[in-house]
Amino acid sequence: DVKVTQSSRYLVKRTGEKVFLECVQDMDHENMFWYRQDPGLGLRLIYFSYDVKMKEKGDIPEGYSVSREKKERFSLILESASTNQTSMYLCASSFLSGSNEQYFGPGTRLTVT
Amino acid sequence: AQSVTQLGSHVSVSEGALVLLRCNYSSSVPPYLFWYVQYPNQGLQLLLKYTTGATLVKGINGFEAEFKKSETSFHLTKPSAHMSDAAEYFCAADGNNGNKLVFGAGTILRVKS
Numbered sequence: 001d002v003k004v005t006q007s008s009r010y011l012v013k014r015t016g017e018k019v020f021l022e023c024v025q026d027m028d029h030e031n032m033f034w035y036r037q038d039p040g041l042g043l044r045l046i047y048f049s050y051d052v053k054m055k056e057k058g059d060i061p062e063g064y065s066v067s068r069e070k071k072e073r074f075s076l077i078l079e080s081a082s083t084n085q086t087s088m089y090l091c092a093s094s095f096l097s098g099s100n101e102q103y104f105g106p107g108t109r110l111t112v113t
Numbered sequence: 114a115q116s117v118t119q120l121g122s123h124v125s126v127s128e129g130a131l132v133l134l135r136c137n138y139s140s141s142v143p144p145y146l147f148w149y150v151q152y153p154n155q156g157l158q159l160l161l162k163y164t165t166g167a168t169l170v171k172g173i174n175g176f177e178a179e180f181k182k183s184e185t186s187f188h189l190t191k192p193s194a195h196m197s198d199a200a201e202y203f204c205a206a207d208g209n210n211g212n213k214l215v216f217g218a219g220t221i222l223r224v225k226s
Contacts, residue, residue, distance in 0.1 A: 004156070031212045040122065042203065042218040043157075050212065058213075090156055099145050099164045100207050102214055104156035 003027070004105035006091055012111045019078040021108050023091030029103070030096035032074035034058075034066060037088040037107075049074055050096060081112045115140045117206050119217035127225050132176075132191040134220050136204030139185065145207040146187040147214065148178055152200045160202075163187060174198070199224045 007022035023032065031050050035043040035058075045058030047066040055066050063085060067075045074093075078085055088109050092102040120135040138144060145164050149157040161172025168180040174197075178189045187204060204217040 009154075033213075040218060043216040045213065048213065092157075094212060096212065099162060100212050100214060101147065101159060101162055102157075104149075104158070106156045107154070109154070 004091055004093055004103050006089075006105040006108050008108050009106060010109050010111075012113065013078075013081050014113055015082060017078075017081050017112075019081050019110065019112075021076040021078075021089055021091075021110070023074045023076070023093075023105055024072055025074075025091075025093040025103070026072065027093065027103070028071065029093035030071070031094045031102075032068065033092040033094075033102065034064075034074065034076045035090045035092065036060070037090055043090065046076065081110075083112050086110060086112045115144060115206055115215045117204050117215050117217040119202075119204050119220050121220055122218065123221045123223065125223040125225060126194045128196055129193050132189070132194045132198065132222065134189040134202050134204075134222065136178075136187045136189065136217060137185050138187065138204075138206045140206070143180070143182055146178075146180060147205040148172065148176070148187075148189050149203045149205060150174075150200050151203065151219075157203060160189070194222075194224045196224050196226065198222060 004025045033048040034046045049055045049068040065077045091105040094102045116139040118137045147162045148160040163180045171177045205214040
């Protein structure tokens with residue numbers, strides 16, 4: 001079974017803190033994705049990566065950065081957390097070729113106070 | 114650019130009744146299509162997918178969806194709702210721009226006893 005794990009299920013941070021969200025997949029997928037999910041807005045793509053050290057901006061990259069130093073690991077960084085970044089963050093992965101089916105982690109619910 | 118529309122942000126059915134969740138996509142080139150389910154505080158789980166071939170696709174938990182090119186639709190159905198079907202459902206389409214998926218806004222299914 002494909003497994004995508006995220007470092008925390010729940011996280012509470014203060015405004016201005018630097019926040020790291022980590023994602024690890026065990027299926028040798030080339031693609032990895034970070035989404036945020038807010039009620040009524042569905043999933044919005046923040047960043048994705050199709051290879052180690054490669055990244056592309058998604059629809060809402062402002063206020064976020066990413067790092068992919070190893071194929072299995074994709075980190076989302078909030079340089080200076082703000083209250084409007086309170087959200088559910090979902091990581092996903094997929095193969096470079098094929099049906100584009102994405103496999104999701106359990107999510108991290110981040111609260112910024 | 115590809116877009117996905119889910120009609121109805123909330124759908125309520127009685128236990129044992131038909132479930133119908135609607136999804137329309139925008140591109141003229143038939144994309145790969147997916148339905149995902151999300152239970153509270155969990156990640157997304159694939160229910161079913163259409164890539165090529167048979168237009169009626171069967172998935173897990175008794176769900177199925179029919180790809181209709183003429184209507185650019187991919188509606189999700191289940192003949193008889195169960196209480197355990199209460200969740201949020203997302204329709205997604207291949208974005209025709211690399212390996213990204215475009216998600217609808219989601220439909221929350223409520224099942225009444």
